[in-house]
Amino acid sequence: MSKILMKGNEVIAEAAVKAGCKYFFGYPITPQSELVAYMARRLPEVGGLFLQAESEVAAVNMVYGAAATGKRVMTSSSSPGFSLKQEGISFLVGSELPAFLVNVMRGGPGLGNIMPAQSDYFQITKGGGHGDYFCPVYAPASLQEIVDLTQVAFDTADKYRTPVIMAADGMLGQMMEPVEFFETEAPELPEKTWAATGERGDGGPKVVNSLHLDAGSLYQHNKHLNEKMETMRENEQRFESQFTEDADFVVVAYGTVSRIAMSAVKEARAKGVKVGMIRPITLWPFPQKPFEETRERAKAYIAVEMSAGQMIEDVRLAVNGHAPVEFYGKNGGIVPTSDEILEKILAVAGGDHK
Amino acid sequence: MNLKGRIHIFTGHFGSGKTELSINFAKYLRQTHEHVAVDDLDVINPYFRTRDVDDFFRENKIELIAPPKRLTMADLPVVSPEIYRVLQDEKYQVIVDAGGDKDGAKALGQYYHDWKDLHPEVLFVLNANRPYVSTLEGALFTISEIEDSARMKVTGIINNSNVGKLTTLDDIKKGHELSLKVSDKLGIPLLCTTISESLKEETKQFAKDHNVFYIKRFMKLEWE
Numbered sequence: 001m002s003k004i005l006m007k008g009n010e011v012i013a014e015a016a017v018k019a020g021c022k023y024f025f026g027y028p029i030t031p032q033s034e035l036v037a038y039m040a041r042r043l044p045e046v047g048g049l050f051l052q053a054e055s056e057v058a059a060v061n062m063v064y065g066a067a068a069t070g071k072r073v074m075t076s077s078s079s080p081g082f083s084l085k086q087e088g089i090s091f092l093v094g095s096e097l098p099a100f101l102v103n104v105m106r107g108g109p110g111l112g113n114i115m116p117a118q119s120d121y122f123q124i125t126k127g128g129g130h131g132d133y134f135c136p137v138y139a140p141a142s143l144q145e146i147v148d149l150t151q152v153a154f155d156t157a158d159k160y161r162t163p164v165i166m167a168a169d170g171m172l173g174q175m176m177e178p179v180e181f182f183e184t185e186a187p188e189l190p191e192k193t194w195a196a197t198g199e200r201g202d203g204g205p206k207v208v209n210s211l212h213l214d215a216g217s218l219y220q221h222n223k224h225l226n227e228k229m230e231t232m233r234e235n236e237q238r239f240e241s242q243f244t245e246d247a248d249f250v251v252v253a254y255g256t257v258s259r260i261a262m263s264a265v266k267e268a269r270a271k272g273v274k275v276g277m278i279r280p281i282t283l284w285p286f287p288q289k290p291f292e293e294t295r296e297r298a299k300a301y302i303a304v305e306m307s308a309g310q311m312i313e314d315v316r317l318a319v320n321g322h323a324p325v326e327f328y329g330k331n332g333g334i335v336p337t338s339d340e341i342l343e344k345i346l347a348v349a350g351g352d353h354k
Numbered sequence: 355m356n357l358k359g360r361i362h363i364f365t366g367h368f369g370s371g372k373t374e375l376s377i378n379f380a381k382y383l384r385q386t387h388e389h390v391a392v393d394d395l396d397v398i399n400p401y402f403r404t405r406d407v408d409d410f411f412r413e414n415k416i417e418l419i420a421p422p423k424r425l426t427m428a429d430l431p432v433v434s435p436e437i438y439r440v441l442q443d444e445k446y447q448v449i450v451d452a453g454g455d456k457d458g459a460k461a462l463g464q465y466y467h468d469w470k471d472l473h474p475e476v477l478f479v480l481n482a483n484r485p486y487v488s489t490l491e492g493a494l495f496t497i498s499e500i501e502d503s504a505r506m507k508v509t510g511i512i513n514n515s516n517v518g519k520l521t522t523l524d525d526i527k528k529g530h531e532l533s534l535k536v537s538d539k540l541g542i543p544l545l546c547t548t549i550s551e552s553l554k555e556e557t558k559q560f561a562k563d564h565n566v567f568y569i570k571r572f573m574k575l576e577w578e
Contacts, residue, residue, distance in 0.1 A: 003483070003517045003520055004483045004484065004485065004488070004517065005369070005481060005483045005484055005516065005517050005518055006369075006484070006485065007368075007369050010485065014485070030400045030429045031400050031401065034368070038485075041486075113427055114400050114427055114429045115401075115427065170400070170401065171401070171575070174399070174400065174401040174402060175402075175575060176369055176518060177518055178483075178517040178518045178519070178520045256575075256576075259575075259576075259577040260576045260577045262577065263577045333427075335576055336576075337576055338576060338577060
């Protein structure tokens, strides 16, 4: 297939359709409404179903229902709407239901504004709803990467019977870039023997539920969930490292911010500063390996985010006291510029770099 | 490039490049006209709109008609009433940048009674490398939807086929062929092909054989 020009929100939707998503339940909110609009037109073309729910709460519970039948299903929203879905996400985790959930982040808290932000990091990587859980979180930095990660996200959801989140910011949702869709081979995934698709005398009704009244039973259920999360933590980390082999300083950034930070890193390199970059592609599990590889040598890390400083906490845990961790960020819908990031790199590096 | 009359409306499918063309054509018209106004009627896009380059307009003495600054990020489908100031004023060349698809074109429909006597040029911007308009059928369907909700007929086509930075001459030619088919089917002219000025060298021959208007990109991302 040849390259076409698409908007980020459309790419998420089309990639989901290509990954076999048949159901979409959602509610429009800027800056992700194009995703909803695209699905409304696209899903009926592939024999799927699009339904605009009466609210975000309704949408996520419809996702629960469709997921319980074993079908690939998704919902999408932006920050305030994603907050509304938290209860449902906790229920999906408790009931071990795979689902694809998209948050195209905007400025918060509260209604905030419609401009790009990354300030939902805590919410999406540390559970977000009630109970002991984490969901895998994928953070693409380009429209082409959305294509690849959407497929990975749906597969991971099925493999571990868990909801997965795609974290984008408004800029990624709204910008346009060329993309190409490839036919991918379907990976081997466990059969969905748990799916509630109607009884046919094949062993009694299937119950999809997150209720465990007996403490011992809930303890065992949690133990099982935690073991699953531990496996994901070990096997599902994704990241990209650039220029880190000889780096004295390492910038850590994800999503679109990593692209801005990369221009700053290249400029700093041109000025003779040995700076590299770690780009977490999964925000949970947060990649440990690139930090273990660099933290003995690096003099400092700089977390760059469109937030007041959230991912920096995971960077600190991964660096584990081996080096100081600095921060540069802008929030409220203001996008940090590469000049500002460069200035920060030079300030941390010290010395005279002209 | 031969723009006709005083009022030039840019319509098209979502993401076809209307805003970039509006800015470029405003700059072009300003070379020969003292009074040029751009009316931002985009009620669809939250980012990357003509109102986001107001500094450029100020420097080039082009009047931007857009919702007041305090409403720029209001996420409300607001249009400025100031359009009436320039619509009837013979001095003005007016470019209207409508939002994409039938939903964006709806904002045009409310001026039905004004359009009737003003006979504006209604340009359909086509990028053949976008979903849903890469076939003749898809393009015609989109045009008919836009015409219904804008309450007027498209009078010309602009081929703006591109794949962003990866655009090749083949992409442009493919779009040109599709535009000709649309032009043929509807009996309206293909006015020109717009090409990024960064592709001047590769498209030299094409520009000799066809009507080409080179454009500059204004809607840029922080890392570009």
